[in-house]
Amino acid sequence: MRMPAPDAEVIARKDEIVERLRAKLGEEAVISDAAELKAYECDGLAAYRQPPLAVCLPSTTEEVAEALKICRAMGVPVVPRGSGTSLAGGAMPTADSVILGVARLNEILEKDYENRVVRVQTGVTNLSVTGAVQEEGFFYAPDPSSQLACAIAGNIAMNSGGAHCLKYGVTTNNLLGVRMVTMDGEIVDIGGPFMDEGGLDVLGLICGSEGQLGVVTEAWLRILRSPEGAKPIMFGFETSEIAGACVADIIKEGVLPVALEFMDGPAIQACENFAKAGYPTNAGALLIVEVEGSDGEIDEQLEKIKAVAMRHDPISVRESGSAAEAAKIWAGRKGAFGAMGQIDDYICLDGTIPVGELPNVLRRISELSKQYGLDVANIFHAGDGNMHPLILYNANKPGDLEKCEAFGADILKLSVEVGGCLTGEHGVGVEKRELMHAQFNREDLQQQMAVKDVFDPLWLLNPAKVFPIDMLEERAAAAKAA
Amino acid sequence: MTASDVFAAPQSEAECAEVIKEAAASATKLEITGGGSRSGFGHAVADAKRLSTKGFSGISLYEPNALTIVAGAGTPVREIEVALAAENQQLPFEPSDLRALYGTKGAEPTIGGVVATGASGPRRIQAGACRDSLIGVRFVNGKGEAIKSGGRVMKNVTGYDLVKLSSGAHGTLGVLTEVAFKVLPRPEKVATLRLSTLGEDAAVRAMSMALGSPYDVTGAAHFPAGLDGEPTTMIRLEGFANSVDYRAEKLRTELRDLADVDIDIDSDPERCAASWKRVRDAEAFEGRPGAVWRVTVKPTDGPKLVSALREKIKTDGVFYDWGGGLVWVLTPEVDDAGATAIRTETNQLGGKATLVRASEDTRRRIAVFHPEPAVLARMSAGLRQVFDPAGVLNSGRMTLAA
Structure with a gap:
């Protein structure tokens, strides 16, 4: 993958940059040793690696502002980093950049149950937010698979989703306010512990802007009271087409499950081998449907769902009679990525398609799989159309990664072609940067780039992400000429 | 507005782009209008010619199984609601109809107007605001370029979220031509718990309890003086019939432990609809100057705000939505119509105050939208500049002229 040429002048001034950062943030808050920098050379997209110039780990919003002021003054690119779990290379460094990590900003600052909000520093992990409020029966709804490790900072940057967003929405729908530091080092509060309205929705713009508009150090998050209970049911169907039709009918029935997960044959096989969850390995597709409420409410919803499913002749039905059995049903799905990792290396895609296109898209993916000679397993948040095809490849085999990426690009282009998009919850990062041309025309992209100009006119924040490299270079050349 | 007032009514996005390109080149200011039912919202757009969005009308895609609808910005809201109702679905955010409030009863509200003003009703507390249901937009910016953001799928993080930015931008960033929404099933049953005689603090406590319960409350409003002049608190539950009955009883029991008052469970569909429409459309202030x-x-600051205001200014009416987090206030339109007191108190507590309705003269003197802190104001101005460099789209609608 091509990255823009690093700024040699910046690299030459490394010692001075580090010294100035240390003077403001303290000796141990800045990492410059080559061996230590290796820990920051990549994020969850481990195929690409590049150690940064330095790493700084501020402990307060004010320190973040100081660090940004120094970098702004010296023209140093800054890569904000939460926990580094991005699957899209959203926190991938460039050789001339300073990583600004929020890991030390890790406090839950306020818990307000009456108003159903919490204020947190953004270095806290997603799961720890729920952990902090669950003793009072509350939870934080967005639940990306990496929730044990991923930071709220990254969730806000990528507008993360999860398995339960059909009912509860994604990060942006659960974010009430942020404290953000601009590239100029100015601190601004946008929104707060109230339902914001009036004025341009800058908060809505910040969420999902991949760390390119500012560094978010604190967040007001909406918390919700946990339901009385939840229960999954699992159906095996002969083919993906039948399972897809069943999903459509469940939604038509007016039932809104909290989760509606789909796995195809290869995914079922791999998960069963790995988790021994009792999945029907003779099925061409499997649905896990979860509903919430009191026992009575759960039973009523499950009856409706079962009645719909029965019309599609499932080859197996498994209702969980106990918490242990419910956990077992989920174990296979939650272990899916691990299961794939046991078989081979893989890349995980994240396009979204209109749900009605599912059978068509699965058929095309299977044709592409034959064409490329690479296996693929499909896991899918079926209620909202967010697909996760996992393409298997062998990292040690020369050319396999490139082939795998070309296959992935074809699937994402297909997602766009049928009316969907490149990424439903992972973000564009460096991974899907070039594919942006498939979804947007130049004017669309230029409008987005003009938005960045407003917040970061020198384009120092999280460089080489989101926009195609030809447009980045064009812009840089124009700026230089001006 | 009569048809002859309309300067342009483009029938296609391309035509719209041409009109705006010319307007930008000749520095002709345009006032964007849909049905005109909310034209009294925001500052008057001075010396402008009217561009109507009525030509972008009709539902272009509706997939009930995918919970998705796409329509032209000029499509009447009514048309969308009828189409959704036929499939037992609805817009989640309960858009308001403010014709009675603005005295624009003859106007036909359009979906573009709903989006441009970010009109969200009582269900916002549970299902999110207009901007949360909005999943895609097409618009023409002030340079005459057709731009798209989002799409027709509900999970989409591809590129910057210009969709959110479009909602509530009052046409200052672009002329919306097409909007896409995530929709939800209509509930089988609605029930309203009515609590009588609660004071404002106690009412908010009761609403907080209900909203913090596992019973999935979809509306929580309080009238210090309801239709009969007595305080009324309303809590709404929606869903399958048995489930609503179950949750209503559970909630009534738990609320009684908190406040020893009469709690009536009303599940008459028409009465419930009328009660929540009264909240949604601010009917309490209809026909009142x-x-x-x-x-x-x-939410817990709602009563604090109101009691501080009552000490400082005359208020002619107050009611609460969103569990106390949205306070509607009616003030006499004299001097600054209460602006200084309202904004000072709101700033002290943290929040925003929008002047939703006032005479044009008042709106010439008082900022309709809550003044933003300097850094944020600079961001907003910068955004308007890059979407509409010539300042031809609804110029000054959101900002008080200096």
Whole structure:
């Protein structure tokens, strides 16, 4: 993958940059040793690696502002980093950049149950937010698979989703306010512990802007009271087409499950081998449907769902009679990525398609799989159309990664072609940067780039992400000429 | 407005782009209008010619199984609601109809107007605001370029979220031509718990309890003086019939432990619909003169705001939505219509106060939208500049002329 040429002048001034950062943030808050920098050379997209110039780990919003002021003054690119779990290379460094990590900003600052909000520093992990409020029966709804490790900072940057967003929405729908530091080092509060309205929705713009508009150090998050209970049911169907039709009918029935997960044959096989969850390995597709409420409410919803499913002749039905059995049903799905990792290396895609296109898209993916000679397993948040095809490849085999990426690009282009998009919850990062041309025309992209100009006119924040490299270079050349 | 007032009514996005390109080149200011039912919202757009969005009309895609609808911005809201109802679905955010409030009863509200003003009703507390249901937009910016953001799928993080930015931008960033929404099933049953005689603090406590319960409350409003002149608190539950009955009883029991008052469970569909429409459309202020304010604060701060205001200014009416987090205030339209007091108190508590209705003269003197802190104001101005460099789209609608 091509990255823009690093700024040699910046690299030459490394010692001075580090010294100035240390003077403001303290000796141990800045990492410059080559061996230590290796820990920051990549994020969850481990195929690409590049150690940064330095790493700084501020402990307060004010320190973040100081660090940004120094970098702004010296023209140093800054890569904000939460926990580094991005699957899209959203926190991938460039050789001339300073990583600004929020890991030390890790406090839950306020818990307000009456108003159903919490204020947190953004270095806290997603799961720890729920952990902090669950003793009072509350939870934080967005639940990306990496929730044990991923930071709220990254969730806000990528507008993360999860398995339960059909009912509860994604990060942006659960974010009430942020404290953000601009590239100029100015601190601004946008929104707060109230339902914001009036004025341009800058908060809505910040969420999902991949760390390119500012560094978010604190967040007001909406918390919700946990339901009385939840229960999954699992159906095996002969083919993906039948399972897809069943999903459509469940939604038509007016039932809104909290989760509606789909796995195809290869995914079922791999998960069963790995988790021994009792999945029907003779099925061409499997649905896990979860509903919430009191026992009575759960039973009523499950009856409706079962009645719909029965019309599609499932080859197996498994209702969980106990918490242990419910956990077992989920174990296979939650272990899916691990299961794939046991078989081979893989890349995980994240396009979204209109749900009605599912059978068509699965058929095309299977044709592409034959064409490329690479296996693929499909896991899918079926209620909202967010697909996760996992393409298997062998990292040690020369050319396999490139082939795998070309296959992935074809699937994402297909997602766009049928009316969907490149990424439903992972973000564009460096991974899907070039594919942006498939979804947007130049004017669309230029409008987005003009938005960045407003917040970061020198384009120092999280460089080489989101926009195609030809447009980045064009812009840089124009700026230089001006 | 009569048809002859309309300067341009483009029938296609391309035509719209041409009109705006010319307007930008000749520095002709345009006032964007849909049905005109909310034209009294925001500052008057001075010396402008009217561009109507009525030509972008009709539902272009509706997939009930995918919970998705796409329509032209000029499509009447009514048309969308009828189409959704036929499939037992609805717009989640319960868009308001403010014709009675603005005295624009003859106008036909359009979906573009709903989006441009970010009109969200009582269900916002549970299902999110207009911007949360909006999943895609097409618009023409002030340079005459057709731009798209989002799409027709509900999970989409591809590129910057210009969709959110479009909602509530009052046409200052672009002329919306097409909007896409995530929709939800209509509930089988609705029930309203009515609590009588609660004071404002106690009412907010009761609403907080209900909203913090596992019973999935979809509306929580309080009238210090309801239709009969007595305080009324309303809590709404929606869903399958048995489930609504179950949750209503559970909630009534738990609320009684908190406040020893009469709690009536009303599940008459028409009465429930009328009650919540009264909240949604601010019917309590209909036909009454004065300035109408919408103030958002932390729910428990709602009563604090109101009691501080009552000490400082005359208020002609107050009611609470969003569990106390949205306070509607009616003030006499004299002097600054209460602006200084309302904004000072709101700033102290943390929140925003919007002057939803006032005479044009008042709106010439008082900022309709809550003044933003300097850094944020600079961001907003910068955004308007890059979407509409010539300042031809609804110029000055959101900002008080200096």
